[in-house]
Amino acid sequence: MKRSLPSESPAPRGLLEEREIEEIERAWPNGLTSRQIVDVFETRGIRFSEATLRKYVQLGLLPRSVRVGRKGKHRGSCGLYPAHVIRRVNVVKGMMAADRTIEEIQRSFARFKDEIETVENDLRDLIAGFEREARGRARDPERRRELEREIVEAKRAAGELVRRISSLERRISAQAAESSGPAATGSDLY
Numbered sequence: 001m002k003r004s005l006p007s008e009s010p011a012p013r014g015l016l017e018e019r020e021i022e023e024i025e026r027a028w029p030n031g032l033t034s035r036q037i038v039d040v041f042e043t044r045g046i047r048f049s050e051a052t053l054r055k056y057v058q059l060g061l062l063p064r065s066v067r068v069g070r071k072g073k074h075r076g077s078c079g080l081y082p083a084h085v086i087r088r089v090n091v092v093k094g095m096m097a098a099d100r101t102i103e104e105i106q107r108s109f110a111r112f113k114d115e116i117e118t119v120e121n122d123l124r125d126l127i128a129g130f131e132r133e134a135r136g137r138a139r140d141p142e143r144r145r146e147l148e149r150e151i152v153e154a155k156r157a158a159g160e161l162v163r164r165i166s167s168l169e170r171r172i173s174a175q176a177a178e179s180s181g182p183a184a185t186g187s188d189l190y
Contacts, residue, residue: 031080123158
């Protein structure tokens with residue numbers, strides 16, 4: 001009989017497991033569209049819709065999407081959410097399952113949210129600037145490939161930094177939420 005370590009315990013019913021979330025964050029380091037986010041949950045049998053996603057954004061539980069241009073002439077743009085949105089939706093659904101109120105859930109995310117989003121946006125802008133400069137300045141193909149590899153590594157490191165900061169914020173917020181009083185239901189977020 002296989003035993004699992006406490007950190008490997010399965011997620012409560014209706015939630016994603018940590019390893020699934022990590023896979024998703026690795027698979028989409030540049031972000032996901034609203035449809036992809038909904039698909040992540042629906043394909044795993046977890047109820048979630050674009051309307052719910054919009055409501056979470058409206059309530060300040062999730063960041064707004066960032067418009068990103070598509071490559072190619074006249075392709076327009078699409079809204080991308082950072083990959084950690086999957087983790088945050090999962091946390092919100094877990095808090096709702098624990099009968100937290102909307103206000104408690106909002107408070108738990110409000111603590112350092114703005115600062116973390118500012119760091120994330122600044123890192124994204126900085127790396128986009130590096131990409132523009134690398135394309136314009138590196139005429140030598142080998143030098144350009146080297147710069148592109150370094151930029152990919154910088155993106156990965158920036159994503160990891162944001163994940164670690166967000167994780168720290170979640171742990172601090174969870175302690176604050178645990179110390180708050182009894183909770184009414186947050187089912188109107190479904």
